[in-house]
Amino acid sequence: MKEEIKEEKKPEVKVYSTPTCPYCYKAKDFLKEKNVEFEDIDVSADQEKAKEMIEKSGQMGVPVIEINGKIIVGFDQGAIEEALGEK
Amino acid sequence: MNQEGLIKTWERFEQGKDFMLNPDRAHVKGVADGVLANIEKYGSRFCPCRLRDGTKERDLELVCPCNFKTQDAWTKQERCWCGLFVKRK
Numbered sequence: 001m002k003e004e005i006k007e008e009k010k011p012e013v014k015v016y017s018t019p020t021c022p023y024c025y026k027a028k029d030f031l032k033e034k035n036v037e038f039e040d041i042d043v044s045a046d047q048e049k050a051k052e053m054i055e056k057s058g059q060m061g062v063p064v065i066e067i068n069g070k071i072i073v074g075f076d077q078g079a080i081e082e083a084l085g086e087k
Numbered sequence: 088m089n090q091e092g093l094i095k096t097w098e099r100f101e102q103g104k105d106f107m108l109n110p111d112r113a114h115v116k117g118v119a120d121g122v123l124a125n126i127e128k129y130g131s132r133f134c135p136c137r138l139r140d141g142t143k144e145r146d147l148e149l150v151c152p153c154n155f156k157t158q159d160a161w162t163k164q165e166r167c168w169c170g171l172f173v174k175r176k
Contacts, residue, residue, distance in 0.1 A: 020121030020135030022114050023170060043138060050138055060138040061168050074160070074168075 011084055013038035016053040016064040020044070023075040024063040030077060036084065088126065090119045097171070100152055106172045118171045122151050136169040 013031065015038050017024035031038050043050040043062060057064045057073050065072040067083035081087045094108075094115060101107045109115050121135025133139060134149045148154065155167035165174035 018121075018135065018138075020124045021169070022117035022121065023136060025117070054138075060140070062136055062138070 010037060011068050012066075013068075014041060014066040015039070016041050016043050016049065016057075016062055016066070018042060018044040018062050021062050027063045027065060027075040027080070030075070030080065034084070088123065090116060090123060093119045093122060097152065101172065105175050107175045109166070109170055109173050111170075114170055118151075118169050121169075134169060 013036055015024070015028055015031070017028065017040060019042060028038070028040060041049045041053075043053050053062075053064050054060055056066065057071050059073060061074065063075055065075075065080060065083075067080065070083045072079045072083060078087070097108055097115075097119075118135060122132050125131065125133040125135060129139070131146075132151045133146065134151050134153060137149055139146045139149060151169075152172065153167070155161050155172060158168055160166055160168045161174075166172065
């Protein structure tokens with residue numbers, strides 16, 4: 001008998017951050033608590049990625065969180081949960 | 088300038104205003120460390136939560152404390168973007 005393995009699709013998550021920003025750490029801790037894997041992008045050290053973040057979010061503040069293409073500006077727990085499909 | 092000294096300047100700045108330092112002291116210390124890192128790196132008290140664009144005029148807007156009452160974060164969340172200052176209740 002063939003066993004079907006249901007794979008849950010992991011969300012694609014990027015966090016655009018700087019090492020000096022407290023809300024960036026809070027956002028990353030929040031995702032870690034939820035066991036959500038993410039790519040952490042230090043925009044203070046990567047000009048290309050900084051440009052990418054500004055183009056996507058239309059502003060220069062961090063953190064910017066991208067979840068499956070949805071852009072969340074700032075640390076907004078409710079918006080993160082909604083984008084993860086938890087709400 | 089150290090963390091304690093920087094926080095004292097912010098405490099003086101908030102006196103008699105309709106805003107105050109965030110009661111979350113750990114958060115305030117985190118912002119202070121970020122500003123101190125920017126003083127070390129760039130020589131100015133740049134906001135630790137926004138990117139500089141390298142132009143003098145724009146970068147001056149990022150010197151902490153900034154003109155945060157013009158920000159959306161102040162209107163919508165009653166705090167500056169970094170969460171250093173919050174509206175006094």
